[in-house]
Amino acid sequence: MYNIIEMERKPNDKLFITNYNQYKDKIYTYFLYRVNFNQSLAEDLTSEVFLKAYKNWDSFDCERSFQSWIYAISRNHLLNYYRTVGREISIEDVGDIATEFKIKMEASMELEKIIAEIYKMDDYCREVLLLRFVDALDNKEIAKLLNKDERAVRTQISRALSELRNKINLNL
Amino acid sequence: MINIEDQLNKLPQGKLSKRVDWRLRFIFFKLRWQNNFANYNFLPAFGKIAPVTIAVVLLLSIVCLPYYAYASEDVVRGNMLYPIKQGIERIELSLADTPAKKANVYNKLAERRLAEIEKLSGKNSATANDNLAATIDEITVLTQASSETEEQLNTEEKKQVKNKVAQIKEEQLDRMEKIANKFGLQASDNLLDSLAVNIDDLKKDKQAKNNFFEVLSEIKIATSTRNNKNFAHSRGITSGSTTVPTSTIKIKPNIKISQKTISESWDAASDQVTVLKNDLITEGIKNTELDNLFGKLDDRLNKAQTAIKSGNFNQANGLIKSTEALSNNAKHFLRFSDKATSTIWQATSSPEQATSSIGNWRKEMEKRIKDMRGRSGN
Numbered sequence: 001m002y003n004i005i006e007m008e009r010k011p012n013d014k015l016f017i018t019n020y021n022q023y024k025d026k027i028y029t030y031f032l033y034r035v036n037f038n039q040s041l042a043e044d045l046t047s048e049v050f051l052k053a054y055k056n057w058d059s060f061d062c063e064r065s066f067q068s069w070i071y072a073i074s075r076n077h078l079l080n081y082y083r084t085v086g087r088e089i090s091i092e093d094v095g096d097i098a099t100e101f102k103i104k105m106e107a108s109m110e111l112e113k114i115i116a117e118i119y120k121m122d123d124y125c126r127e128v129l130l131l132r133f134v135d136a137l138d139n140k141e142i143a144k145l146l147n148k149d150e151r152a153v154r155t156q157i158s159r160a161l162s163e164l165r166n167k168i169n170l171n172l
Numbered sequence: 173m174i175n176i177e178d179q180l181n182k183l184p185q186g187k188l189s190k191r192v193d194w195r196l197r198f199i200f201f202k203l204r205w206q207n208n209f210a211n212y213n214f215l216p217a218f219g220k221i222a223p224v225t226i227a228v229v230l231l232l233s234i235v236c237l238p239y240y241a242y243a244s245e246d247v248v249r250g251n252m253l254y255p256i257k258q259g260i261e262r263i264e265l266s267l268a269d270t271p272a273k274k275a276n277v278y279n280k281l282a283e284r285r286l287a288e289i290e291k292l293s294g295k296n297s298a299t300a301n302d303n304l305a306a307t308i309d310e311i312t313v314l315t316q317a318s319s320e321t322e323e324q325l326n327t328e329e330k331k332q333v334k335n336k337v338a339q340i341k342e343e344q345l346d347r348m349e350k351i352a353n354k355f356g357l358q359a360s361d362n363l364l365d366s367l368a369v370n371i372d373d374l375k376k377d378k379q380a381k382n383n384f385f386e387v388l389s390e391i392k393i394a395t396s397t398r399n400n401k402n403f404a405h406s407r408g409i410t411s412g413s414t415t416v417p418t419s420t421i422k423i424k425p426n427i428k429i430s431q432k433t434i435s436e437s438w439d440a441a442s443d444q445v446t447v448l449k450n451d452l453i454t455e456g457i458k459n460t461e462l463d464n465l466f467g468k469l470d471d472r473l474n475k476a477q478t479a480i481k482s483g484n485f486n487q488a489n490g491l492i493k494s495t496e497a498l499s500n501n502a503k504h505f506l507r508f509s510d511k512a513t514s515t516i517w518q519a520t521s522s523p524e525q526a527t528s529s530i531g532n533w534r535k536e537m538e539k540r541i542k543d544m545r546g547r548s549g550n
């Protein structure tokens with residue numbers, strides 16, 4: 001019995017593929033919302049992240065959450081990518097991003113407006129909102145990923161929601 | 173008023189395309205194989221030459237192995253390649269389509285077995301002893317088979333085959349005497365029986381041929397002007413393998429032996445052993461050797477007696493033959509001093525004293541010739 005448990009705790013290819021099947025679309029979505037809905041770029045980044053994960057799979061501790069691990073890799077990879085190409089979103093670009101979002105994601109007008117407002121927010125607010133509502137991470141996971149205090153994240157989400165609500169209602 | 177959290181929860185999720193998905197899976201698979209063979213650096217190189225290597229090895233195995241098995245004298249009974257050798261020999265025999273060719277193949281195989289017994293006698297184990305015994309018996313069977321084809325041969329072919337068989341038997345006798353001398357009474361029971369019986373048969377065969385030529389000269393004088401037909405008939409009976417026993421290893425199942433005959437044979441064998449006992453209790457022979465020899469002889473006689481009691485006359489006949497053969501040829505198996513040699517030789521090798529069966533055979537021959545003369549006179 002002990003051996004079976006040990007075997008399951010040990011990283012193996014089968015377990016990796018199981019996790020890949022579960023998280024491939026989530027990681028793709030994570031990148032998609034952060035590279036202005038550029039699908040091919042999001043695919044490349046997703047592939048690179050999973051390859052990096054596969055190559056480091058032996059070092060993965062099965063007692064830890066795969067979700068936290070793969071999101072941490074994704075975030076680091078994205079930051080590296082930003083560092084090389086630069087990440088500046090001007091107000092003028094927001095309209096194009098929202099249009100791109102509406103077309104690529106076949107989204108509604110309301111969601112297009114929400115996305116436009118989110119992209120006008122500062123990086124931190126935008127990140128916590130996306131992590132909370134697009135990537136469906138809980139406050140604890142977001143705090144861990146962003147290396148922040150959980151209460152601070154909760155407050156930040158609350159503030160960001162309030163801000164977003166005000167802007168949306170103001171525009172209505 | 174929009175519920176902003178509900179709207180945010182409705183934000184659409186992306187879906188990784190199938191193309192990228194399969195490409196990634198293929199890369200995982202490739203990496204996994206690379207990782208598995210990372211520790212075996214020779215494998216990529218081996219992978220390239222593997223088909224050629226396998227083909228060459230297979231070709232060599234198919235061509236060279238049977239050739240080696242067939243041609244080599246080292247491949248003897250007990251060797252794992254020996255069945256291949258036997259298989260090829262069987263094919264060779266089946267390809268011989270005329271009696272002359274068959275006789276030649278039999279003789280060739282007998283010669284091969286002779287070479288094999290040379291190799292087998294170099295080994296000293298119970299299994300090697302048994303294999304040696306089986307090979308010796310096979311030589312006898314092969315020479316017998318060769319002799320049996322003689323009836324279908326023309327005069328010239330018959331002469332050639334006869335000469336070859338005689339040559340093989342001569343060599344067989346010589347080698348078996350050496351083997352008997354080498355192993356002595358330490359040989360396994362199978363080998364001991366095989367050696368004793370075959371040496372005995374070959375000696376009788378040799379003796380019979382010498383006697384036959386003597387008698388033949390008498391017959392020629394007696395029948396030169398009379399009944400050639402009867403002479404031919406007598407020749408048919410007295411020559412070849414029909415009356416001269418070439419092997420007593422296998423008793424034909426259709427031979428019926430009466431209890432009276434077998435009991436008489438047992439008595440004769442028992443007397444022969446007693447005579448041998450009296451003759452051998454001389455100087456120079458180790459007591460252990462004598463005990464060993466007579467232990468084996470008595471053991472065979474006792475077993476023969478048990479077989480007679482239980483009605484198994486064929487088994488009893490084989491054991492009696494073995495006892496007679498061993499006592500007739502005891503000198504080959506015993507280790508004795510030079511002083512005793514001449515006495516033992518006389519005791520065991522003289523046709524009149526030791527090989528009583530040859531004497532009996534001679535008497536039988538003379539009786540038949542007398543009968544034949546009587547018939548031709550009438």
